[in-house]
Amino acid sequence: MKNKIIKTLSNQDFRITPVREKMVEYFSNIKQPLTAIQILELFRVDKVKVHKATVYREIDFLLSHDVIHSLNLRKDAVSYELNSLSHHHHFVCEKCGDTIDIIPEKVETALRKFETNLIKKEKVKVNYHSLKIFGFCNRCKK
Ligand SMILES: [Zn+2]
Ligand SMILES: [Zn+2]
Numbered sequence: 001m002k003n004k005i006i007k008t009l010s011n012q013d014f015r016i017t018p019v020r021e022k023m024v025e026y027f028s029n030i031k032q033p034l035t036a037i038q039i040l041e042l043f044r045v046d047k048v049k050v051h052k053a054t055v056y057r058e059i060d061f062l063l064s065h066d067v068i069h070s071l072n073l074r075k076d077a078v079s080y081e082l083n084s085l086s087h088h089h090h091f092v093c094e095k096c097g098d099t100i101d102i103i104p105e106k107v108e109t110a111l112r113k114f115e116t117n118l119i120k121k122e123k124v125k126v127n128y129h130s131l132k133i134f135g136f137c138n139r140c141k142k
């Protein structure tokens with residue numbers, strides 16, 4: 001995932017700075033949505049010095065070039081994840097804010113049926129759906 005994104009960006013003549021490359025790597029490797037604070041923490045763990053403002057600027061860059069999108073999952077911060085991920089839903093821990101990607105299975109069939117009925121009944125156009133399940137994560141449930 002990472003190499004493909006980097007290649008697409010460099011094909012458009014965007015500079016691939018070390019910070020930019022790292023951020024694409026974090027988004028590709030970590031299987032959950034990330035907040036700016038979590039990204040800063042990842043840089044700290046990797047012992048890479050980076051300014052908060054740089055991370056925010058990079059997030060804006062990745063957002064405006066369709067690499068990531070924002071998600072309103074937690075109360076305290078906006079999360080971001082790759083656009084190239086396949087369709088899925090989220091579990092959100094109400095205590096620590098951690099989120100887990102849920103791969104939909106049977107629920108998709110049920111939702112499609114629901115949407116078809118909605119379209120018929122309310123004469124609307126459906127663009128997409130998003131499903132959030134709230135609770136406590138494994139660490140917080142004790
Ligand atoms: Zn938790
Ligand atoms: Zn996700």
Ligand SMILES: [Zn+2]
Binds near residue numbers: 111
């Ligand atoms: Zn779905």
